[in-house]
Amino acid sequence: MTKLSVNINKFATLRNARGGNNPDLLKIARDCQRFGAEGITIHPRPDERHITTLDVYNLKPLITTEYNIEGYPDERFIKLVADTKPEQATLVPDGPDVLTSNAGWDTKKYKSLLQDVIGKLKETGTRVSIFVNPDEELAAAAADTGADRIELYTENYAVEFKNNQEEAIAPYIRATNAALQRGLEINAGHDLDLENLRYFHLNIPQLAEVSIGHALVCDALYMGLENTIRLYLKELR
Ligand SMILES: CC(=O)[C@@H](O)[C@H](O)COP(=O)(O)O
Numbered sequence: 001m002t003k004l005s006v007n008i009n010k011f012a013t014l015r016n017a018r019g020g021n022n023p024d025l026l027k028i029a030r031d032c033q034r035f036g037a038e039g040i041t042i043h044p045r046p047d048e049r050h051i052t053t054l055d056v057y058n059l060k061p062l063i064t065t066e067y068n069i070e071g072y073p074d075e076r077f078i079k080l081v082a083d084t085k086p087e088q089a090t091l092v093p094d095g096p097d098v099l100t101s102n103a104g105w106d107t108k109k110y111k112s113l114l115q116d117v118i119g120k121l122k123e124t125g126t127r128v129s130i131f132v133n134p135d136e137e138l139a140a141a142a143a144d145t146g147a148d149r150i151e152l153y154t155e156n157y158a159v160e161f162k163n164n165q166e167e168a169i170a171p172y173i174r175a176t177n178a179a180l181q182r183g184l185e186i187n188a189g190h191d192l193d194l195e196n197l198r199y200f201h202l203n204i205p206q207l208a209e210v211s212i213g214h215a216l217v218c219d220a221l222y223m224g225l226e227n228t229i230r231l232y233l234k235e236l237r
């Protein structure tokens with residue numbers, strides 16, 4: 001079964017816009033789980049534009065499903081993971097000034113950096129996933145870093161899906177097969193939505209988890225959070 005992890009970054013963006021506590025991120029996390037989300041994902045960026053360091057700690061005791069913390073593995077990130085021991089850490093090669101995640105790891109070039117941080121993170125008991133482009137060679141090479149999973153970066157899929165669904169999914173199927181052969185599990189995320197999720201899941205049924213934020217939060221503005229989460233879950237069943 002593919003799990004739906006709801007990325008709550010954008011709720012924090014809205015909260016931070018007024019400097020208060022509306023919407024209440026902790027209530028949002030509780031409610032997402034009550035409405036069926038099988039995980040909560042956050043990406044505490046260094047500038048705290050949405051998720052703050054305090055949020056990372058405050059959310060921890062409320063997560064009854066699966067806590068997934070994404071980020072570039074600098075000292076701050078490693079400490080957050082060591083302190084809060086989430087079920088999963090997802091390593092993303094983002095520089096501090098990117099608008100949003102825009103590339104996966106070059107798992108060959110950064111093999112020793114990744115081996116080093118993944119070793120440290122796994123000592124804390126956390127599963128480690130690394131963000132990769134749909135590239136067979138780089139997906140297979142992720143196994144040499146010590147990662148447990150890869151997260152396929154699905155922005156290109158989301159863009160191409162609008163033009164040609166078969167061409168959009170093809171590199172993702174190849175990368176999945178290469179990673180599975182090396183014993184890795186598969187996650188996916190970025191710009192997945194109610195239009196493109198079902199086709200992705202049907203073609204990559206081995207998916208362990210998808211993390212979805214931006215589109216889900218936008219949909220919730222029109223359809224409500226509970227209804228929206230149920231609609232996303234339906235696409236995965
Ligand atoms: C790792 C990833 O795919 C991103 O989608 C990320 O978590 C989103 O970050 P922002 O919400 O800051 O755009």
Ligand SMILES: NCC(=O)COP(=O)(O)O
Pocket residue numbers: 007041070151188189190191192211212213214215216
């Ligand atoms: N890892 C991807 C994620 O958490 C959410 O990405 P998006 O749906 O906000 O693009």
